[in-house]
């Protein structure tokens with residue numbers, strides 16, 4: 001279902017219990033910082049809203065979305081971390097570089113989740129334009145960071 005049919009920030013919270021002492025890592029790409037900071041704040045605030053403690057949310061910055069995979073692995077190998085949220089924004093340019101990055105990140109973080117048997121959430125926007133990114137990072141279609149945090153919480157069984 002396209003984002004213009006389902007707001008990324010709309011979800012039923014009635015069935016989500018407080019997440020107590022669970023520990024989360026949020027790995028944030030620095031490329032398109034205006035977008036990724038908005039996504040990060042969406043994810044962070046959603047975790048806090050559902051009961052996570054500030055000291056149990058670890059942030060790790062990486063240069064670009066391609067580096068999210070290794071950043072996620074560094075966090076996932078810490079046994080105290082229950083779930084990892086990857087935040088990035090890859091905007092289509094003139095060349096096929098976009099395709100290679102998006103493919104590498106999608107497959108990469110999937111492999112990390114299977115290797116460490118823990119949720120590694122794909123909170124990466126892959127828009128064609130900056131406007132599409134703005135619409136999905138706190139704009140008219142909500143915030144994918146919210147969605148990524150809820151996904152992490154649900155994957156932990158709450």
Ligand SMILES: Nc1c(NC[C@H](O)[C@H](O)[C@H](O)CO)[nH]c(=O)[nH]c1=O
Nearest residue numbers: 029031063064065066088089090091
């Ligand atoms: N163009 C975008 C990039 N490019 C950088 C790569 O992610 C990577 O850091 C580089 O290829 C070195 O390994 N990254 C984004 O996150 N978003 C882009 O739009």
Ligand SMILES: CC(=O)[C@@H](O)COP(=O)(O)O
Nearest residue numbers: 091092093094095097098
């Ligand atoms: C996704 C990218 O790396 C992209 O922004 C680079 O732009 P271009 O394909 O025009 O070099």
